[in-house]
Amino acid sequence: MFGWLGRSAARGILTTRYPDAPPTPSEAPVSAHAPEPRPAVPISPNAVAGCPVRAIAPDGVDQGRCIRCARCLAQGFEFSGPVALATAKRPDRPEGPGAILGGAAPLARLGRSIHVFLVDVGSCNACNLEVLSIAHPQYDASRLGIFFTNSPRHADVLLVVGVPTEAMVEPLRRAYDAIPAPKAVVATGACAIRGGVFEGTPGLRSGVDEIVPVDLYVPGCPPPPVAVLDALLRLIGRERTEAPT
Amino acid sequence: MTRAGWEVEAGDDGPVEDGKRALAYRADDGALALYNDYDRGRSILRTPKIPGTWSVRTAPAPGAHPLAAAAEVAGYGTFTFPYGPISAGVPEAGKFEVRTYGERVLGLVPVGGFKTRSVATSVLGLPVADAGLRVERMAGNLSASHVSAFLAAAESAEGRPVPTAELYVRALAQELQRLYNHVRQIARVAEAAAQNVGLAQVHALGEEILRLQGSVFGHRWMFGALLPGGPARRVDAADRDRLEHALGGIGAEFDVLWSLLLESRTFVDRLQSTAPLSKESAIASGAVGPTLRASGVGWDDRLRAPTPPYTDLFVSLPNETAGDALARILVRGAEIQASLVILEQLFDRWPTEESITEPAESPVGPGRGIARVEAPNGDLVYDVTVADGRVRRLQFRSPSAANWPAFAASMQDAVFTDFHFAFESFGLVFAETDG
Incomplete structure (x- = not known):
């Protein structure tokens, strides 16, 4: 036991200062940032045609579809956008440029501390692990009043990852119904938003919001832990706000 | 279902x-x-x-x-x-x-069947590079192994030459992911045994490996980093120096945590003789990977069916014979140490820039290719048919799919509280089983 105590003391504090400080490069590698066209570079037809998930249109990028494959980097794009993209609207092109990049007003549906219930409806496992890692020492969500719970009856937030398969439609509905009101649903990752790389595959639903109402969408494939933290903090009105310049 | x-x-x-x-x-x-x-x-x-x-x-x-x-x-x-x-x-x-x-x-x-995304059928007709984006999402925590096996099979089908440096990048990605998966598996078992301080320390180590992957490949799960024929991302000398330095720290940290965990009698006692799998039963149920090696069968594709660059490396084969949850975890711990040695050897023998040959412009022709890769949880096989640069048929056998019967066999006559120790010691992933 004293060995562990000594180890903990020797390592010091590992936990990020987020949301009090911006995410560091090690917390948010290049692909954690949203892809945007380089300044003064128009979106080329090659970029539109070369996007494997049709996230790029001539007038903007659908961050909800983007899987951060980095192909557009050769077509005048760069990973320069924000890391925290959680938005209350579906980050879809048809809803206008304002909805594309998130930055939505604080949602604050819930107050103080929240308990999160994670449901996988057909993910590749990367989103599951990124979401769970917010409880690990480097992020330590419990310091912000965010906890995971093992029962939907104890939960405030339903956090859904993966592209919904037909077999998971009913279990997801039941999990949603089991959560007492007030509750919030967070669709995490490209698969949960629009189906991601699997969009259009027969037998799969294109997005969690076809099954349960969604309050927040968290783009990314998978979203890094700081983006997941940002989304959950938005629900309690404690998200990081940039200082006015 | x-x-x-x-x-x-x-x-x-x-x-x-x-x-x-x-x-x-x-x-x-x-x-x-x-x-x-x-x-x-x-x-x-x-x-x-x-x-x-x-x-x-x-x-x-x-x-x-x-x-x-x-x-x-x-x-x-x-x-x-x-x-x-x-x-x-x-x-x-x-x-x-x-x-x-x-x-x-x-x-x-x-x-x-709850996570069936039909990856193998949805890639049909896609160019190999686009299919790779779906294949690596077969199982996010095993992406490097899946995409390496898929690309090796597709390249062999087309007769497409691959630069040696790219094979080294793929081996680097696989070994990093092996470190992450074994560390995470150990953390999950520590969690089941309520070793909460150890759990936090081991999870912190896992996060460090993810950050290292992110800093080298630009993506924490190395999605999009491996492409057919040539590297999407060259790992240059500066990257390798940084990796060597960081991995040295991770290795030293792991050695300390590992010895502290194994000193804990409650941890070791809980795992010992839990969910045992005899050698005969492991072979009969078709088990692969660390599960098989913990039951006394020393089969590792990196040693017994190696492809470059593993043909040039010395690969140690950690084996256990007890076949219980402790043996499977001991094999994983030893494989972390072995992978760190393999990574050192990779950096020592990294092909110089002069010896990198550019990939041929056009692939040679249609055909069928089969590739075998030792994923963190076992033997992974891809069988790909490619024509006109597009995937025409794809089959695969994932290590999880092979290990389910062994898991079921080991749980017979166990008590339900053994479930998590057994499940986490096998390292089973539903995502790659369902496909």
Whole structure:
């Protein structure tokens, strides 16, 4: 036991200062940032045609579809956008440029501390692990009043990852119904938003919001832990706000 | 709903030793079979030469298969306890049907199919590079192994030359991911044993590996980093120096945590003799990877069926014979140390810039390719047919799919509180089983 105590003391504090400080490069590698066209570079037809998930249109990028494959980097794009993209609207092109990049007003549906219930409806496992890692020492969500719970009856937030398969439609509905009101649903990752790389595959639903109402969408494939933290903090009105310049 | 696990193949098209099972991958005319004859040190992939000579049973014979036997246990007071698909202990969508009369597990049947995204059929007709984006999302925590096996099979199908440096990048990605997965598996077992301080320390180490992957490949899970024929991202000398330095720290940290964990009697006692799998039962159920190596069979594709650059490396083979949860965790711990040695060897022998040849402009021709890779949780096989640069057929056998029957067999006569120790020691992933 004293060995562990000594180890903990020797390592010091590992936990990020987020949301009090911006995410560091090690917390948010290049692909954690949203892809945007380089300044003064128009979106080329090659970029539109070369996007494997049709996230790029001539007038903007659908961050909800983007899987951060980095192909557009050769077509005048760069990973320069924000890391925290959680938005209350579906980050879809048809809803206008304002909805594309998130930055939505604080949602604050819930107050103080929240308990999160994670449901996988057909993910590749990367989103599951990124979401769970917010409880690990480097992020330590419990310091912000965010906890995971093992029962939907104890939960405030339903956090859904993966592209919904037909077999998971009913279990997801039941999990949603089991959560007492007030509750919030967070669709995490490209698969949960629009189906991601699997969009259009027969037998799969294109997005969690076809099954349960969604309050927040968290783009990314998978979203890094700081983006997941940002989304959950938005629900309690404690998200990081940039200082006015 | 399909039962996870693989059907036992009955027929054959050539000389097979008596009693040696062959596992079929798929019941169509392009079947691929694996003969496991570990007593003679053989595990051979075969493609039947004459279509139709294989009689693939769609359901295992009652009693012949651990999963079938488990489903049939009956007796006074027995009932089937459904666990999943949304459950507290397993962070994935999957279900277990536990046959029990209370506490003792009389039989356990893993039920998959909740995460079927039809990756193998949805890539048909796509260019190889685009298909790779879906294949790496077969299982995010095993992406490097899946995409390396897929690309190796596709490149061999097309006859596309691959620069040596790219093979080194793929091996680097695989070994980093092996470190991450083994560290995470150890953390999950520590969590089940309520070793909370150790758990936090081991999780912190896992996060450091993810950050390292992110800083080298630009993506924490290395999605999009590996491409057919050539590297999407060159790992240059500065990257390698940074990696060597960081891995030295991770290795030293792991050694300390590992010895502290193994000093904890409560941790070791809880794992010892939990969910045992005998050598015979491991072979009969078709187990692969650390599961097989913990039961006394030393098969590792990196040593026994190596492809470059593993042909040039010294790979140690950590083996255990007890076959219990502790043995499987000990194998993983030893493999972390072995992978760090492998990574050092990779950096020492990294091809110089002069010896990198640019990939050929156009692939040579259509064909079928088969590749085998030792993923963190076992032997992974891809069988890909490519024509005109597009995927025409894709089959694969994931290590999880191979290990489900072994898991079910090890849980027979266990108690339900053993479940998490057993499950986490096997490293099973529903995502790659369902495909």
